[in-house]
Amino acid sequence: MTCTDFLSxxxxxxxxxxxxxxxxxxxxxxxxxxxxxxxxxTTRQTIRVYRDHQVFELPNEVRERTVARIMAACVKH
Ligand SMILES: [Zn+2]
Incomplete structure (x- = not known):
């Protein structure tokens, strides 16, 4: 499994x-x-925060920002 596989x-x-x-x-x-x-x-913590505020869906914006950051780090391998 690659990082891309995991992210998908x-x-x-x-x-x-x-x-x-x-x-x-x-x-x-x-x-x-x-x-x-x-x-x-990070995602787990974010989900917990949103759950506490009764919003269950992880906002796309948060996810995309996090994913972009991780992918930038991963491609250096
Ligand atoms: Zn990975």
């Missing part, structure tokens, strides 16, 4: 809608990729 599945991952097999791949990617791990942490 990230929404499903947070929705808990990934197959067990894919989940394993995602978890092993997160274990070896600091950038994606940080992205997951």
């Amino acid at each position: 599945k990230m929404t499903d991952y947070f929705d808990g809608e990934v197959e067990p097999e894919l989940l394993t791949e995602i978890q092993s990617h997160l274990a070896e990729c600091d950038h994606c791990e940080i992205l997951v942490d």
Whole structure:
């Protein structure tokens, strides 16, 4: 799995809608990729903040900004 693969599945991952097999791949990617791990942490915190305010959807703007930052870091590998 690459960072791009992960990013394309990230929404499903947070929705808990990934197959067990894919989940394993995602978890092993997160274990070896600091950038994606940080992205997951950041997104989780953001989701929690929005949930507290009764807004469940992660705003696209926030997600796009975060994803762009992580992708910029990832391509340096
Ligand atoms: Zn990654």
